Amino acid sequence: MRNQNLILTITYKILMRLLILGSKEYPLGTSDDKIKSGGMEVYTQNFVEYAKERFKEIIIITRKFKKTESFEKKDNVVIHRVRWISGFYLRNPTFNFFSFLKALKLEYDVILAQGIISTLFGIALSRIKNKKIISRPAGIAYVQPQYFFLIKFLLKKLEKFAYSHVQAVVFLSKNEKEEFERKLGFLPRKYAIIPTGIDIEKFSENSKGSRNITFIGRLIDVKGADYLIKAFCKLDKKRNYKLIIVGDGPQRKELEKIACREVFFTGWRSDIQEILQATEIFV
DSSP states (O other): OTTGGGHHHHTTSSSOEEEEEOOSOSSTTOOOOSSOOOHHHHHHHHHHHHHTTTSSEEEEEEEOOTTSOSEEEETTEEEEEEOOOOSTTTHHHHHHHHHHHHHTTSOOSEEEEESHHHHHHHHHHHHHHTOEEEEEOOSOGGGOTTSOHHHHHHHHHHHHHHTTSSSEEEESSHHHHHHHHHHHSOOOSSEEEOOOOOOGGGOOOOOSOOOEEEEESOOSGGGOHHHHHHHHTTSOGGGOOEEEEEBOOTTHHHHHHHOOTTEEEEESOSOHHHHHHTOSEEO
16 A cells, blocks of 8 residues: 555645545445445545544545444544435435535545546635645546436536646556546646555465456446456366456346356455455456
8 A cells, every 4th residue: 555655745745634525435334325336435445544644634525324423533534424315317416515515614634536526526625715636537437338428528528627627636557547648638737646555464375276367346338347258258167267256237237148157246245355365366
């Protein structure tokens, strides 16, 4: 996780209050939404775990669920949970709108917004509160296949506006930066490439002779799991590999139809560390 901590240099290092927007669940495992959390929520949890020692206070605004409190404080991590409206097209904008209203009442020094909707609200907050804002795109929204043409057209316009009006943009890889430039046609004035780190202390050398190849992600077209499955099923079966597909999504049934018998679908799982421990190759 050392690389992930480099984001702290952008936020002027220590003794500051950081507001995190966009994470639809915190901590992981508290959501009762039928649509499970993804990489943004995992990133947020891992980031907070290592960043909390560097900040005076970390403030997270996330969604309120039936079994969670509206307010929680754990050491210097403050969690505010807000209302939201369920539904594929409503949950994200309504959650971010109520997050914006909550954030207007809070005190912080810098904003970390994740995704296009939270970045737009974060820009409004940064103007009203006169605070710096950093954005992490977490992918390009307008290319997602689940949106129809008009929404894609609007999202592309909004993404070009938003990522050119923040103080800095953080990419997790060189490839993400290149895809951003290719799909949106520009690069932000200030950006940094900060790969997500791996806490190697949580993992030991696999001594069980695992022959597992593991994919973890939401099962939608842009993830490319179909290419992986087709390529895997052409491997020599004598190699005795198994392909483990961890995650769920609208493409699952389609993927199951093209899978050979050495491919296993686990659905959404919370025990990712244990799964990776039993993995020889992670895709």
